[in-house]
Amino acid sequence: MAPWPAPDLPQLHGKGDGLALWRRDSSAPVPVQVDDVARLYVCGITPYDATHLGHAATYVTFDLAARVLRDAGHGVRYVQNVTDIDDPLLERAARDGVDWRDLATSEIELFHDDMSALRVLPPDHYVSVVETMDKHVATITGLVEKGVTYSVPTPDAVHAGAEDVYLDLSTQRSFGEVSGWDRGEMFEVFAERGGDPDTPGKRDPLDPLLWRVERDGEPAWEGGVLGRGRPGWHVECTTIALDHLGMGFELQGGGTDLIFPHHEMSAVQAVALTDDPPFARSFAHQAMVGYDGEKMSKSKGNLVRVSQLRKDGVDPMVIRTVLLAQHYRTPWEYTPQLLADATTRWQTWCDALKTRGDDGAAELIAGIRAALSNDLDSPRAVALVDEWAARPGNGQPSPQVADALDALLGLRA
Structure with a gap:
């Protein structure tokens, strides 16, 4: 297949x-x-x-x-x-x-x-x-x-x-x-x-x-x-x-x-x-x-479907950002607020990739690599990108960071 x-x-x-x-x-x-x-x-x-x-x-x-x-x-x-x-x-x-x-x-x-x-x-x-x-x-x-x-x-x-x-x-x-x-x-x-x-x-x-x-x-x-x-x-x-x-x-x-x-x-x-x-x-x-206080499962029917979110106009990269913000070994519950937070985060990152420049890119990439190597700590990687995106920009794009987000986190702007 x-x-x-x-x-x-x-x-x-x-x-x-x-x-x-x-x-x-x-x-x-x-x-x-x-x-x-x-x-x-x-x-x-x-x-x-x-x-x-x-x-x-x-x-x-x-x-x-x-x-x-x-x-x-x-x-x-x-x-x-x-x-x-x-x-x-x-x-x-x-x-x-x-x-x-x-x-x-x-x-x-x-x-x-x-x-x-x-x-x-x-x-x-x-x-x-x-x-x-x-x-x-x-x-x-x-x-x-x-x-x-x-x-x-x-x-x-x-x-x-x-x-x-x-x-x-x-x-x-x-x-x-x-x-x-x-x-x-x-x-x-x-x-x-x-x-x-x-x-x-x-x-x-x-x-x-x-x-x-x-x-x-x-x-x-x-x-x-x-x-x-x-x-x-x-x-x-x-x-x-x-x-x-x-x-x-x-x-x-x-x-x-x-x-x-x-x-x-x-x-x-x-x-x-x-x-x-x-x-x-x-x-x-x-x-x-x-979701709604119980494990999300087909048998219970309390599902938040990826396909429905996409039909509702949610950017798949926002959905992926929701998931990356949670550590894989920690149970969590989906809420609309998580989606709203991820929407804001992804937009902030996309804006930064256009104006932040690649100053500090090597440090950020090393940090993402270290976080993911350590038991797939994607929340730590997300926090590092947040810190990078919050710094003053120089009006230039950030191709190195864009490639890192794509290659390591699976996020493409």
Whole structure:
């Protein structure tokens, strides 16, 4: 599947210091070690509704990470999936009386438009689950052959005797290493985040679904020894990451709601298949964005959609400025005042770029680089640009600063 078009990326003088990220087992940001090419996997959308600010915050955050790594002189191999077959997509299509494939196509196109408008760098590999079904079948078949799975009787299967397939977590010593959670914490969110703890026949309520055999009215694909069906959500990212990045890639990203079960299960499945930990060397998670007192989510319907803001005439660079003013690890709530503040800020910066000149540009660029290298501290970078823009100008444009804002922060005036 083709991603959205790539924006131009100005080349800056010198290089940045690389990227250090906070880890749950460390009291300070830890440098992301890169041998040659920085391999980055960010979990993509399930295309059943439009991009909201919570989505946008995630993709802007990891866009910043990719920009920092490139600015440090590293090559970047960025992979993102598209979960274009999943229960929420099927449910929304049935509710709206549309074909699930048409719904996915329209929402993917809208997501592309939003990402282009926000000047998010596209992934190098943008991978559809539907288009790579044979690879998911191969992954699950490999796990079955390793003897780390089991089957559960499935009375509502289309074909008599067909059974769903689960990973047996009791065989996996690495389970829990990604999240660091205890079982009580896991159970609190497992069901609401796509798990099926109450399915009869499971050995452990937390065991992840690998293959769902065909049910009446559901799309299904040939699975060889697995029978007709479709893969579970978690194993899709396992397959795509292994196929394009291999084990031990540098960074996996997503929202904090993916820490468990999605990132945990994706990693444990990869280790089960390869016996070669770790799946990813570093993880980073975007904090949740709230609206009207609750987490912004499709299921709750309390969404501020990027596409609607754009239709309302909001400059996409203002939307991006709203996001950059928040630190990715700090939960925050969207308010109209944040948008108003960002509108004023962006206009001030645009005016300064016309009249401030490049006096102090080197100092500003060094400051932005240092801020972003330190756990993607975009609020610090924003504050530095505010300070620069407030100084007296000389009536000249500021091409060096303009290029820095574009290359490092993704903002083009």
